[in-house]
Each structure stands twice: as C-alpha cells, then as structure tokens.
Amino acid sequence: MKLNIIKTFAMLSLGVATFSSCDDRLDLLPQDQIAADLAFVDERSARGSLMGAYSRMQDLEVFGSMPAVINEYMSDNVNFAGSFVTLQDINNYVTRADNGTVEGIWRDHYRVFLAANAVIANTPNVEDIGFTDEEKNQVVAEAKFVRAITYFQLVNLFAHTYTFDNGAGLGVPVVTEPFTGEVTLPARSTVAEVYAQIIKDLDEASTYLSTSTDPQLATLGAADALRSRVYLYMGDWAKANQYADAVIANKGYVLATDFTFFGDKNTAEHIFNLQNSATDNGATGSGGWASYYNAATDGGRGDAPIAQAFIDAYDATDLRYTSLIQEDKVDAQGQPATFTAKFPDGVTDADNAPLLRLTEVHLNKAEALAELNGVNQASLDIINDLRERAGLSLLALSDFADKAAFIDAILEERRKELAFEGHRRPDLLRKGKDLRAGNPDAAYGANKTILPIPQDEMDINPSLVQNDGY
Numbered sequence: 001m002k003l004n005i006i007k008t009f010a011m012l013s014l015g016v017a018t019f020s021s022c023d024d025r026l027d028l029l030p031q032d033q034i035a036a037d038l039a040f041v042d043e044r045s046a047r048g049s050l051m052g053a054y055s056r057m058q059d060l061e062v063f064g065s066m067p068a069v070i071n072e073y074m075s076d077n078v079n080f081a082g083s084f085v086t087l088q089d090i091n092n093y094v095t096r097a098d099n100g101t102v103e104g105i106w107r108d109h110y111r112v113f114l115a116a117n118a119v120i121a122n123t124p125n126v127e128d129i130g131f132t133d134e135e136k137n138q139v140v141a142e143a144k145f146v147r148a149i150t151y152f153q154l155v156n157l158f159a160h161t162y163t164f165d166n167g168a169g170l171g172v173p174v175v176t177e178p179f180t181g182e183v184t185l186p187a188r189s190t191v192a193e194v195y196a197q198i199i200k201d202l203d204e205a206s207t208y209l210s211t212s213t214d215p216q217l218a219t220l221g222a223a224d225a226l227r228s229r230v231y232l233y234m235g236d237w238a239k240a241n242q243y244a245d246a247v248i249a250n251k252g253y254v255l256a257t258d259f260t261f262f263g264d265k266n267t268a269e270h271i272f273n274l275q276n277s278a279t280d281n282g283a284t285g286s287g288g289w290a291s292y293y294n295a296a297t298d299g300g301r302g303d304a305p306i307a308q309a310f311i312d313a314y315d316a317t318d319l320r321y322t323s324l325i326q327e328d329k330v331d332a333q334g335q336p337a338t339f340t341a342k343f344p345d346g347v348t349d350a351d352n353a354p355l356l357r358l359t360e361v362h363l364n365k366a367e368a369l370a371e372l373n374g375v376n377q378a379s380l381d382i383i384n385d386l387r388e389r390a391g392l393s394l395l396a397l398s399d400f401a402d403k404a405a406f407i408d409a410i411l412e413e414r415r416k417e418l419a420f421e422g423h424r425r426p427d428l429l430r431k432g433k434d435l436r437a438g439n440p441d442a443a444y445g446a447n448k449t450i451l452p453i454p455q456d457e458m459d460i461n462p463s464l465v466q467n468d469g470y
Helices: 003-010 043-057 066-073 085-093 099-125 133-158 191-206 220-234 237-248 289-293 308-313 356-374 379-391 403-417 424-428 455-460
Strands: 015-021 028-029 270-274 323-331 336-340 351-357
Touching: 043 099, 043 133, 066 085, 066 099, 066 133, 066 289, 066 424, 085 099, 099 133, 099 191, 099 455, 133 191, 133 220, 191 220, 220 237, 220 351, 220 356, 220 424, 237 356, 270 356, 308 403, 351 356, 356 379, 356 403, 379 403, 403 424
Parallel strands: none
Antiparallel strands: 015 028, 270 351, 323 336
C-alpha cells in the first residue's frame, strides 16, 4: 500500500456521534478531522467510526458509481461518451499504469479497508459500561461486512476472475490490521486468498449481524446475499444456491411487483442499499450514479448512454426497457442517445447505491441450479417469474436445446434485470465470455480486461507484481 495513504489514515477519524431522542437510537455524524486516538473512547465514537467506514464506501471511486459504470462500459451494455481521458482509455482498452482514475480506485478502496480494520481491532477494547459485548460484536460484524464487499469489488477489478485459473492468479494485497504507525508494504495475495478472506469475514460476521431486513445496514441477509454471489463467482454452485435459499426464505424480502422501486430509497426488494443524500455527492461536486446515466438537461453529464446493440436485444414490450429508459436525449458528445432511468436524481446524485437486491439472489439460484442440474423446472420457474414481471411471454423447457443454451438464457435475463448496476463485466468474465464481440482486446483473458496495479504503488512497493500487458 502506498505510504501517503497510510499517513493520511493515521490522522483521520472514523466518526463521531450524538444521541438522538427518537427511539433512543444513535444519530451518527461521521467526520474526518478528529485525532485517531479519540475514535474509540466510548460507544458513541466507536459507532461513529463504523459510520465513517460506511461513509468511505460512498466515495465516487468505491461504491459511488465509478467502478460500476466501468463494469458496464468495458463490456457491452453502455457506450462511454464522456470527455475524461482516463475513463476513455479504460473504455478503449489502452489503459496505462499511471491512469489517475485507476489510482483513485485503488487508493479509496484501501481507505475503506483501513477504516474497517480500525473498527474491527479497536471496538472490542472500548470501555463503556453501557456498551455491551453483544453490541460491540455487532459493530465489528458490520465492519467485516464492509471490508468483505469492498475487497470483492477490488479483486474483480484488478485481477482475473476466480474461474480463470481457480484463484491461482495474483489478486490484491490483503490488509486486515489497522495502521499503528509502522508502515508495511504487503505483496499481492492470490485471488483464492482474497476470496478466502472475504468468506472468512462474512462467516464470522454472520454470527453477530442483525436479522433485520433494513437495507440501510449490513445485516445477516446482506451477508448471505453476498456469500451467494461470491460462491457463484467461484463456481461453487451448491453453496451459491444454499445462501440464495437463506435469503429467499426470509419473508422480510419481497420481489417488487414492478420497477418503480428504482425511484424509491429503500424497499423490500433491497437487501443492502448504500445510503446517499444530496450532501454525499452532488453538493460536494464528486458526482454519482445519475451523473453518468443522465443527460446534461437532466442534471447529469451524459457520459454513459445505453449501447444500441443492448437496446436491440430487448423485446419491444419488455418493461425493463420501456419503463426504465429516457429517450430522445443527447449524450456528452452531443449525439442522440437513450439513457437508463434507474438513477433519476441527476440534480443532487442522491440515488442510493443498489449493492444487493433480491432479484439478483433469485438469479443466483436459477444459475446455480442450472449448472448443477441442467435444464430444469426450478430454474425456469424463477426466470418465468421475472419475465412475467417484465411483461414477457413465459418460456418452456422445450425451448432449450441443451444445458449451455439454458444457462445462456439465464445470463441474458440477468443482464437485463441487473443492467447498469455494475454486474455485466464480471458476469461475462466469470463465464469465460468476451466483453465485446470482435474486439481482441476485450476477449476473455486478454490483458486489459483487468485494471493495472497503479504505477505509484509499484514505485513505492517493490513487492508488488504488475499485471501482464502494463
């Protein structure tokens, strides 16, 4: 990790808190300018430190939208029409190791890890008579979830997918200790080692996470949903199905009956929504999901219009398209364009980040069962439920010639259900598919389908090994 990142975090607080009179809950107000030795003096400061870790996740380069948008335009769901050269280079597969956007993504993910690590290490030692061991354990559990989901995103940006070589390739450095003043420069762990740490965090957290279905917090349901995704990416179909079932069995989560939930902050469709407000993105000028996915006339930049080939892939009556598009718009280059309407707040960028939702969990189950059992009714029932919600005709088992065709159909439904939420690139790569047809640089396994280790990190840490092709 880069030296200046560690020095920065030595003096960053992870939050402070004040009491609220509503339901005796803590009203947590994260700040970034309080000395580190004040961050864990009592329950309020420990909980505020946890909120600081959540807050770090909101950064543009973490879950504030940029990695998700990159995952969409590096593949075939959207075009990149923006003027940012660093983003254009990623889009065109000519990224260099000194790309400033890549450096920001790496740096800000490690800031989340350092924030979470501090909570995990220091919260158990807080001396506050009103702060029970059970409450401390839950705070630590939420921080472990934060660390797990953030590592999962980072390793899938900077390393080939687990299924590329069964996790043997180089991933990212795993850092699980808080900064204590001693600078360490860790080497890259393998992809398998990073995944093992993610699973370890989620398994340990699950003992203490809340059983609430509140999507504003890391909960047991969120951990199970993420475990289902992690095992799906690993090709462990039985466990992907097992944890999908655990989520689906929780009646507090309910599939939305239509697509209006994208305009709502939190619904029973959502499992984990990173909470955003006008002060988190728009007011600070950092932008957010809607900045990329809205035209300038709607408060955005018009950087990421829907690719025409993806538009053509929709059935004309598919509500996932007809009810979730903005037509007759202009992109950042002044060209006619169509945009998604999933993130409507282009003025303040206050749309929540939909990191885990129930539809994905059902799709995980459908794919896992198809991989285990081939063409089967249980998977088809899941897909038909989603197609019916989208206003489409139902499919029959006889429509599929073989297992491969069946799985491809499930992946296409997944593409349309989860479009513009950051799933497309990793979904294609984990299934051994090219990101864009006819482009050798976008072929499965090609060097620049993953991002480079930032050059400034390479310069300061001689133990790091660069990805091929950079």
